[in-house]
Amino acid sequence: MNKVIIKLKKENENIKLPKYMTEGAAGMDVYSNNSVPITLKPLERALIPTGLYLEIPYGYEIQVRPRSGLAIKHGITMLNTPGTIDSDYRGEIKIILINLSNDEYIINPQERIAQLVLQKVYKAEFKIVEALEESKRNSGGFGHTGK
Numbered sequence: 001m002n003k004v005i006i007k008l009k010k011e012n013e014n015i016k017l018p019k020y021m022t023e024g025a026a027g028m029d030v031y032s033n034n035s036v037p038i039t040l041k042p043l044e045r046a047l048i049p050t051g052l053y054l055e056i057p058y059g060y061e062i063q064v065r066p067r068s069g070l071a072i073k074h075g076i077t078m079l080n081t082p083g084t085i086d087s088d089y090r091g092e093i094k095i096i097l098i099n100l101s102n103d104e105y106i107i108n109p110q111e112r113i114a115q116l117v118l119q120k121v122y123k124a125e126f127k128i129v130e131a132l133e134e135s136k137r138n139s140g141g142f143g144h145t146g147k
């Protein structure tokens with residue numbers, strides 16, 4: 001197996017590194033790094049800093065996904081899930097959280113707010129054609145087979 005090295009810079013001492021990240025599997029929890037608590041009112045969203053910076057090798061991306069516990073217990077999820085961290089991005093990873101509950105939620109510093117998943121990126125080219133090959137489904141979709 002090829003060794004993949006992800007360079008990591010942290011401004012958040014609380015970041016806990018897993019031994020390794022496996023492609024497609026839950027890899028690493030992300031912690032909030034806000035200096036003061038951030039209150040999210042119902043339907044409010046906020047960009048939460050993490051103090052985490054990555055240099056992902058070309059040919060890979062990292063997806064940011066919400067945590068199910070925050071979602072079921074507090075209605076807190078990511079607005080843009082899955083977020084994409086491009087391999088050429090060198091800025092701080094930030095998490096867009098939204099409160100979909102009817103109650104206020106306070107995001108404290110050093111809370112686990114999301115998770116990172118490593119993915120391979122495939123390069124595909126487009127080929128312009130006049131017609132697409134027929135299939136059993138053809139244009140059927142959006143529930144055309146019933147409930």
Ligand SMILES: O=c1ccn([C@H]2C[C@H](O)[C@@H](COP(=O)(O)OP(=O)(O)OP(=O)(O)O)O2)c(=O)[nH]1
Pocket residue numbers: 064080083084085086087089092093094095096
């Ligand atoms: O949840 C996210 C999503 C993105 N990013 C960072 C990494 C990513 O590489 C960069 C750009 O993300 P995206 O391509 O989703 O943003 P965009 O809205 O298309 O903006 P841009 O024009 O900067 O590409 O922002 C995050 O920190 N968190």
